[in-house]
Amino acid sequence: MNDRDAGQNRQTDYVRIDVGVLIVGAGAAGARTAIELAEAGVEDVLVLGKRGHGDAHTTWARGGINGALGTHDPEDDWTIHAADTLKEGHFLNDPEKVEAVTRQMPDRLRELDEWGMAFSRTEDGEIDQRYFGAQSFRRTAFAGDHTGESMLDTLVERARELEIPYRENVMITKLVSDGWTCYGALGFDMDTGEFLLFDADHVVLAAGGYASIYDRHTSRDDENNGDGPALAYDAGATLLDMEFVQFHPTGMAVDEADPDWAPWSGRLVTEAVRGEGGRLYNADGERFMERYSPDQMELDARDVVARAIATEIDAGRGTENGGVYLDISHRESEFIRERLPRMSERFAALGVDMADGPVEVAPTAHYGMGGVEVDDDGQTDVENLYAIGETMAGVHGANRLGGNSLAETVAYGVVAGSHLAARSDGAGAIPESLVGSVVEPHFAGLAATADTDGETEIRDLVTELQHVMWDHAGILRDEAGLRSGLDAVADIRRRADDAAVGPPSSESFEFAVDLGFMLTAAEAVLRGALERTESRGAHYRTDHEERDPDWQCNIRLERADLGRMRSETVPIGSPSEAVQAALDAGYELDYHQLE
Structure with a gap:
């Protein structure tokens, strides 16, 4: 046994x-x-x-x-x-x-x-x-x-x-x-x-x-x-x-080998830095958003700015730590400390004064x-x-x-x-049939997961899954990469059954539970991205670069037999007359008010 x-x-x-x-x-x-x-x-x-x-x-x-x-x-x-x-x-x-x-x-x-x-x-x-x-x-x-x-x-x-x-x-x-x-x-x-x-x-x-x-x-x-x-x-x-998945344009780009900086990799550098006038520069000193969005500049939509930064990095115009520069040093020190206190404190603790020069940033996964x-x-x-x-x-x-x-x-x-x-009704007591078919088997499964030896460390599998998703379903996507990603997720799911896990009070047990959740979410992202053969918003397919009006619909995913995910598309509703009037009026930010 x-x-x-x-x-x-x-x-x-x-x-x-x-x-x-x-x-x-x-x-x-x-x-x-x-x-x-x-x-x-x-x-x-x-x-x-x-x-x-x-x-x-x-x-x-x-x-x-x-x-x-x-x-x-x-x-x-x-x-x-x-x-x-x-x-x-x-x-x-x-x-x-x-x-x-x-x-x-x-x-x-x-x-x-x-x-x-x-x-x-x-x-x-x-x-x-x-x-x-x-x-x-x-x-x-x-x-x-x-x-x-x-x-x-x-x-x-x-x-x-x-x-x-x-x-x-x-x-x-x-x-x-x-x-x-x-x-x-x-x-x-x-x-x-x-x-x-x-x-x-x-x-x-x-x-x-x-x-x-x-x-x-x-x-x-x-x-x-x-x-x-x-x-x-x-x-x-x-x-x-x-x-x-929204990739925020400005996460911290750091030297992963530096123990002081490494824990901050990818952590958010708030959009407020750009909202208060921060500017983006590539390693050549060019304010590159002038080429991508001359009207809205650094305050264009997050997907636009994130792709612009990724493009600069891919073209070899990135910084030593794989990012670009975000600079708000043209603002007064007192202004930065007052309006951006946590950011200035964070970088100061790492030996960088935002009032003296730029910080390095790169896109980072931020929101689903x-x-x-x-x-x-x-x-x-x-x-x-x-x-x-x-x-x-x-x-x-x-x-x-x-x-x-x-x-x-x-x-x-x-x-x-x-x-x-306002509701007075409720589910009522858990039926005994579910106690026997759901509750007790699940707790038995948790107990079986705890205190087990295995060939793989659970954190290593979590890290591997994160690399798979970044490489195959990141800012830029294509069919081959998405299919490879699905295969890799299925492989990690199989190997998760032979991972070393500690007791329920341990960190490894928590991550074993997390990994199960992450595998479900990862498969859903990959399947949705594979089905949506267009580029729209945060979803960018290099093999389908244009927005397709036929894809102005939502993709639903639901459980099917044998653990499969079944997908279908559903139509979008229409805004109210008041909101449609606001859309028709064409309001838009004029970034250059900040200059």
């Missing part, structure tokens, strides 16, 4: 916890949903976080949060915000979801302000707003360059005031579902290794996206591994537009525009299962407008929370 067989006979006791609404994910989306429920008088709520309270990926969103307040540009309004979002998304967005976000955002910003968020201010004391890429007006509100951190601090404090129950260091590994209805979730305590069964009337997935399936990415390695989409897909929900398909209330096609924030699809289309990620979290937190607060 090998170790894995022996694991089947181990004790698989678990603790059962009953709850009305279980929120998986304690970032901004999960917190705002819980707040909405609590303010509506719903008490039977539990928020789960993989990390300590207040330690979520939201804190890494630095540049700002969009809302048409009109602080500097009073002609701006929510319809123009919606129009910019649709244009940036290359019209693959769900117009109703876009409007659900943009209509709300002025009120959501004022609400955060009332709750004490430390927004940067104008001389008149108003919430300040800055330019962000591809936006027609200054509508990105900010707190220096630590907006996400300040926002999450505000939401966590509000949740504490409302005494919302929270449990930290818990990882969800599977949803309890019969394919049509969700009854709860399974997981484990990451400190003790104890297995946990959450019997829930409703489950809300606010567990982030899937950018960490790539080698260079802006997340920490233990987050954004595709948990949310993979959990929903496994439960019977549908995935949408997974091929659209795709995710779980949901209705207007955030509910999936599995009854009682919701997905919000970066876990859901629909708002961003083929490319996300900078500043819209934080906006989506609070807006859809309100949407889902208010809908749940």
